[in-house]
Amino acid sequence: MSNSSSSQGHDSSSHRWNHLKKVLERPGPFCHPEFECSPETLNFLMSSCKILVVGAGGLGCELLKNLAMMGFKHIHVIDMDTIDLSNLNRQFLFRQKDIGSSKAEVAAKFINARVPGCNVVPHFCKIQDFDSDFYRQFHIVVCGLDSIIARRWINGMLVSLLSYDDNEELDPSSIIPMIDGGTEGFKGSARVILPGMSACVDCTLDLYPPQVVYPLCTIASTPRLPEHCIEYVKVIQWPKENPFDASIDGDDPTHLNWIFEKASERATQYGILGVTYRLVQGVVKNIIPAVASTNAVVAAACATEVFKMATSCCKPLNNFMIFNDIDGIYTYLYEAEKNENCLACKPSSIPKYLKLTSNEMKLQELIQLLMDSPTFRMKNPGLAVNIEGKNRTLYMSTVPSIEVKTRENLKKKLSELDIHDGTKIMIADATTPNTIEIVLSIPTFMEMSNE
Ligand SMILES: [Zn+2]
Secondary structure, eight states: OOOOOHTTTTSSSGGGGHHHHHSSSOOOTTTOOOOOOOOOHHHHHHHHHHEEEOOOSSSHHHHHHHHHTTTEEEEEEEOBBBBGGTTTTTTTTTOOTTTTTBBHHHHHHHHHSSSSEEEEEESSSHHHHHHHHEEHTTTTEEEESSSSHHHHHHHHHHHTTTOOOSSSBOOGOOOOOOOEEEEEBEEEEEEEOTTTOOTTTGGGGGGGGGOOOOOHHHHHOOOOOOHHHHHHIIIIIHHHOOSSSSOOOHHHHHHHHHHHHHHHHHHHHHTTTOHHHHHHHHHHHHHBOHHHHHHHHHHHHHHHHHHHHHHHOBBBSSSEEEOOOOOSSEEEEEOOOOOOTTTTTTOOTEEEEOEEEESSSSEEEEEEEHHHHHHOOSSOOOOEEEEEEEEEEEOOOOOHHHHHHHGGGGGGGGGGGTOOTTTTTEEEETTTTEEEEEEOOOOOOOHHHHO
């Protein structure tokens, strides 16, 4: 049986890969200028090239299928989520019996059983559970994520793997390309990031709009939209009445029904129309409807970029593709530019400055600035200073014992905390695996009065 056709099917010399060989073993007018056609390329793709797929959801399922069928055999997939009933319409590697199981594990098992020779290794955990040694082993990272924070974290990780020589020259062998796909309903994007070389996720933060949050005063006193009524029940009425002695479970129909009833009452009171059970579900779970075909298109573009990157057969996407199929089909390609002041990809040897108007500002206000400012967009920044060689934590919300000890500092002015022009602060945040060092630039009183 050793010569059976099925075992030959795994072999790179079989007919199975003829279509790939046409692209990889022949020169052509659309090839990358430095491309050298050779059977070695397919061999590399199948036997050595290691790909990390981040996310095993709508995009992740498509990516795994595409990559496996393109001949990639060494694929890792990481996802912390479990399978939900609502995933099954488009996350086609999952079945009813898989509900509640790990997305990464079920997806890997499916691909490995279906595509002979492919070895997908699942990781049922958070991206933050791995350190740089894990990420360094991959040739290419491809992301199918729905979270900007997670994207920024992966981006920060890949940037931190870059090495520079004494002349600030980037070592090209330390670059791990990141292909990033994203979809939202009928809109999608695919981009290619060469960390340290081209625009990174943080270079173009302004492209990611902040999540819609309704001002509390609107929700509480002047509701105008059905969403305001639902949000009111979710944020104010639920904690007050605590109907089921539990926090809201967006998958529990009794919870959703309660919110639906109360939100309907409130809507009637204000003459607002449009509160439906589906909308309640959407607002409570923060759901943006997913469109299977958008996922398929974006994942196909991303997988193609992985293939191009792995084989150098064609020039990669340069570097940002927008896709929209809400009204016909529209795509647009442009070159996102590197931001020279990007906090994520500017080499750490070059200091970064943050201009403040005065050190009479309170620490709380500085933290708020880091969260609101379009260049930082941080989530829960923890701050420390290094004064006279000693590190001192100013505030940290993520570790409860430290939060309690440092809470008092929030109300203090920067001057009271011994922070002046030129003080270096170190910031840790969920948006990056790295500590960011920033030098504060604060005009002194003398400079102010001279102006
Ligand atoms: Zn950048």
